[in-house]
Amino acid sequence: MSYWLMKSEPYSYSIQDLKRDKRAFWDGVRNYQARNFMIQDMKIRDKVLFYHSNGKPSGIAGLARICKKAEVDKTAFDKKSKYYDQKASPENPRWKAVTVEFVQIFPHFISLSDLRKEKTLKDMLLLKKGQRLSIMPVKKKDYDYIVKMSKKQM
């Protein structure tokens, strides 16, 4: 079992949207490191912290779970898509994405500044300077700690 953090801009796709849809294909990732995590490392039932980036404020909004292994991301072939990549084609798809399913919205949203206040979490990749990955691994102990934080008022 592995643990992950996946970022999404709430204006484009929020955890409330995921709750409504139940499942979402995580298309649009155009970073190799993030893609490789999805293709090589994510397993069905892996747990996911759903992060709202560029939010007011940014932070962790809830939980999701991997429910389908990586499949070809066809938005890369679609000229009208904002995720269009002219170097991708059905013969050489280049991009793949997993499907995630809704688990829960946190009773208390955990902002980035809340996370920074926790000494225990100081080594999280998310909190490292200049770190911009939209999908990143999370340690079990950090995942568990964050779930615990979500249950109490900050």
Next chain:
DNA sequence: GCCAACGTTGGC
């Protein structure tokens, strides 16, 4: 909207 930090591209 700004801008630091980082990733990608392409010329050489």
Next chain:
DNA sequence: GCCAACGTTGGC
């Protein structure tokens, strides 16, 4: 294979 130029991310 280097690296400058450019594009993107994402916090603020």
